[in-house]
Amino acid sequence: MRAVSSEIFAPGLLDGQAALVTGGGTGLGRAAAAELIACGAQVVLAGRRAEVLEATAARLGPAATTATGDIRVDDDAERIVATVLERHGRLDLLVNNAGGQYFVPAEAIATRGWQAVMRLNVGGTTRMAELAVERAMRPAGRGTIVNVTLSPHHGLAGMTHSSAARAAVESLTRAWAERWAGDGIAVIAVAAGHFQTDALDKYPAPVRESVARMVPLQRLGQPREHAWLVALLASELGRSLSGSVVTLDGARDNWCGPWPPPAITDDGGDVPVEERRPAATR
Ligand SMILES: CCC/C=C/C(=O)SCCNC(=O)CCNC(=O)[C@H](O)C(C)(C)COP(=O)([O-])OP(=O)([O-])OC[C@H]1O[C@@H](n2cnc3c(N)ncnc32)[C@H](O)[C@@H]1OP(=O)([O-])[O-]
Numbered sequence: 001m002r003a004v005s006s007e008i009f010a011p012g013l014l015d016g017q018a019a020l021v022t023g024g025g026t027g028l029g030r031a032a033a034a035e036l037i038a039c040g041a042q043v044v045l046a047g048r049r050a051e052v053l054e055a056t057a058a059r060l061g062p063a064a065t066t067a068t069g070d071i072r073v074d075d076d077a078e079r080i081v082a083t084v085l086e087r088h089g090r091l092d093l094l095v096n097n098a099g100g101q102y103f104v105p106a107e108a109i110a111t112r113g114w115q116a117v118m119r120l121n122v123g124g125t126t127r128m129a130e131l132a133v134e135r136a137m138r139p140a141g142r143g144t145i146v147n148v149t150l151s152p153h154h155g156l157a158g159m160t161h162s163s164a165a166r167a168a169v170e171s172l173t174r175a176w177a178e179r180w181a182g183d184g185i186a187v188i189a190v191a192a193g194h195f196q197t198d199a200l201d202k203y204p205a206p207v208r209e210s211v212a213r214m215v216p217l218q219r220l221g222q223p224r225e226h227a228w229l230v231a232l233l234a235s236e237l238g239r240s241l242s243g244s245v246v247t248l249d250g251a252r253d254n255w256c257g258p259w260p261p262p263a264i265t266d267d268g269g270d271v272p273v274e275e276r277r278p279a280a281t282r
């Protein structure tokens, strides 16, 4: 008997699969892990804080176990992947979810800040992908890697270091998909918009309070929506989506600022319209 079943996927969609979710103790990673388990997978949650991982594993039940480590540190990354293989003898899905940045205007990003954000989001993601491929997926002739990136794609104000890092990951996603296709490995990026997770608490109050208004859907994404997409990509369909960047953002990528732009409205709030030329001169 399954403790919790998926709200939208058929029972047993991912039966027998072993997944590794980095950053699986919190937020989007925790939600993804819960959905993968609901679909039948065994999931290893990785992150730096053992107590956070243990609390999440206790919440998710026996299909969830933990591996503590820092994805930026090679020995830790190796140990995390080795733990999955010792425990399950396979690794079908890597969700490269651990990542992040701090809020800062582009012109104020210090060199060490660039390095920190690149090291986590590009370096850590790359090392985890390489290890998953070398140690588990290539030998098995099969596997899926989901890289969590960021929308909007045109440079998220206050997070431009992260936008650049995630652009690199999306570029790597396309290259890896091509390079590893012959090994039976699919690589997909999920460009997440703005989601309701505890991580938003760390941002300045005006950022937190305004973030949903920048989403054309006019609400934050719910972690379970992201989790459904991760589970879908872990299914057979994910294999044919290899090389894609799937944007899940309530149209945030298409947001060009509030409409009407305050500077162009008249005193009554109306938007000026273009004079129509007489028909003969059109
Ligand atoms: C809004 C909706 C969208 C949401 C998107 C999300 O992703 S939500 C998910 C969000 N979740 C997460 O973001 C979780 C993961 N994020 C993290 O762990 C950190 O943001 C990290 C990536 C910077 C960690 O890298 P690390 O441990 O290597 O960092 P470190 O502490 O050792 O600093 C190194 C350098 O970076 C610089 N610098 C750093 N902080 C600040 C700051 N506040 N101020 C100014 N500068 C700062 C500074 O130059 C520093 O050098 P210094 O001055 O010491 O010589």
Ligand SMILES: NC(=O)C1=CN([C@@H]2O[C@H](COP(=O)(O)OP(=O)(O)OC[C@H]3O[C@@H](n4cnc5c(N)ncnc54)[C@H](OP(=O)(O)O)[C@@H]3O)[C@@H](O)[C@H]2O)C=CC1
Pocket (backbone or CB within 6 Å): 022, 023, 024, 025, 026, 027, 028, 029, 046, 047, 048, 049, 050, 052, 069, 070, 071, 072, 097, 098, 099, 100, 101, 120, 124, 148, 149, 150, 151, 191, 192, 193, 194, 195, 196, 197, 198, 199, 200
């Ligand atoms: N919430 C949102 O609106 C959006 C989030 N994203 C991205 O989605 C992912 C998850 O975000 P969210 O859940 O909201 O935020 P969290 O801050 O809760 O998630 C980050 C997770 O990564 C882990 N982590 C961070 N650094 C490392 C490291 N060096 N090694 C191992 N684990 C690490 C953290 O655990 P620990 O500290 O214990 O290591 C934490 O569990 C992140 O990549 C984020 O940037 C993208 C777009 C929007």
